[in-house]
Amino acid sequence: MVAMSGGVDSSVTAALLKSQGYLVQGIYMRNWDTSDERGECTSIQDWQDVQRVCETLKIDDCKQVNFVKEYWTDVFQQTLDDYAHGLTPNPDIQCNRHVKFGALLDQVPEDTWLATGHYSRSLNGRLYRGQDRKKDQSYFLSSVDSKAIQRTLFPLGEFQSKAQVKTMAQELGLHVAKKRESMGICFVGQRRRFAEFLSEYIDQPPGPAVDLEGRVIGQHQGLFAYTVGQASRICFGSDKWFVAHKRLEDNTLVCVPGSDHPALFHSACTARDWVWIEEGQPPPSFFLESNEKKGEEEKGVLVDAQVRYRMAPQKARLSRLRDGRYHLNFLEPIRAMAPGQQVVVYLDDWCLGGGTIQDIYNNNTTTL
Template sequence: MRNWDALDERGACAADRDCEDAARVCHLLDIPFRHVTFVKEYWHDVFTDFLNEYEKGRTPNPDILCNKHVKFKAFFRYAVEHLGADAMATGHYARTSLEDEEVFEQKHVPRREGLFRDRFEVRNAVKLLQGADAAKDQTFFLSQVSQEALRRTIFPLGGLTKGFVKKIAAENGLGHVLQRKESMGICFIGKRHLESFLLQYLQPRPGNFVSIEDHKVLGTHQGCFLFTLGQGAKIGGLRDPWYVVDKDLSRGDVFVAPGPDHPALYRDLLRTGRVHWIAEEPPAQLVHDKMMECHVRWRHQMALAPCVLTLNQDGSVWVTAVKPMKSLATGQFAVFYKGDECLGSGKIMRLGPSAYTLQLGKSLSAATREAGQGPKSHRPPTDPAN
């Protein structure tokens, strides 16, 4: 797939090298190689959202949206409808509840228009399961994939470890791909600096770095959208590291705290947008009890955190963590798990107050009652979600 138009970019595009490597592998295996372009779909469904989210002060995850809208939608339909494929195979380290044989036994069912008619088609839901290699599991990036695509997809690497896959490649004459570094990060940014890249598309909105502790202005920046919560803030003239803990888009203030483990970095509550549930819409236990225990992660490969979900009428959920969670940011996806099963995900839309803010609020209330003083200027916003 070619999803990003690099004609206007400087330097060589890694996608060209990817294409050459894929063609060479196909030649060695004596299978046909096809090249399909989804630049238009990627721009409208992924990159536009990427820019809009940053402009709103959020931190998007375009890799999850790329799988949802491009690889498991546009490409999937191309493979099934134009190439006549029985199934799609990808190199993700993930598994499903279907055996490969079951995938190929399925007959193609034409897509029906209209939600009401779709309800008459009853099928056993396909579950998305974590890969055998826990260090490489990629279900996080597949948490928005549809049932339609998932039931016609196989993951040949799901039961293998990365090391064993490399061994297979080396034994079959595919050593040229083993020399390459793993692809990490956002594909259309590549090795470029994120801040410089964003400023090519978004107008600078200068503001101040403000200390969360004494509310002093420590420096200036080019825009709140350039920073995500938990990120280190490089402030000129300061030797010790400071970290972003909050943002006020209306004022342009980025609130920072000293040290990587400051209590202002930790929160135990968040609210998502409408959750995409993979197998059950939503899980029966959550519907029945309005609450459900499970695990959550909002970054790939981070340790799963135990939490409790509370279902809202609009399909969103409140997520209450058993222990405070570090560096949460709106715009990221909260991905939910029960055992090996990836249940689905929802975009983080609101954050609860940090432990530091709660402590500060109590202290300010007490001080205000005693001294009758109002709050100082440069306060962080009361609703950090904006």
């Protein structure tokens, strides 16, 4: 059963598996109700593309499933709540956990593989980066457990580049070979500003934008519309101002001049709701017993960590806290780290899991 989106990646995935002798079924997930979408929504066209690809590949079994309710409850509402509380969530990670590898996988018979077009690799329930580091999507799968990984095939994980996938699509005569890659979130549409969309669901008033000294430099249009590290679009003097953090208690946006201002960098974070992919536990002996003496925090294990997709992995020391959260101390400060983001940890190419950033620190001082 191939999760097909109507794009080139999932289409080539289906073609590869069929050429390898698998009995392939195409399945398209409808996660958003187009009748409620005021912008441009491509779900109708995408479903037509899935059907046409299946016809080209002579895949007779192709169907659409409706997960609008599941997506609304488990992904969309949580995303809105997070933005309303000043966080920076990643709905794609939640969609993979709850919908694609949750509701969809529940419909896959036990004797059937699920296959997706993710640029990732798996082996014995372990998740690994895709060979193409520029397209590696293991970050988005960091909250999927090993039982789901064991039942999933990632044929594109061995490809060295996206160009190879497009070339194969052209050679197969697939009409989606030159289809524009979708980069947006499904419920927003392709032509809409994300902040404009959120404003229809989140009722937050405008408020002051200030510098680090508290001097008013302009007005923001609702804290939900801003992300830490991004250009604020606020004009004051000759500087270009960037978002440093958001103060919900007094509805204030704090900005700094310049994209490399020290206030945009933090050296540590704590993470909640941690998910270990392999059996829900860290690897055996991952945290050394010698570091677990009563009354002491662990010294930490050196890992590669990412707080954003396509971010170059950074070395950090990961340790467990007694309250169940995890702490990461980065060897070099990280720009634009924000509460709500997913921090994902690796050992080389092996993706261990991750959690949601709760607090960020600099010089042992918490910044909310």
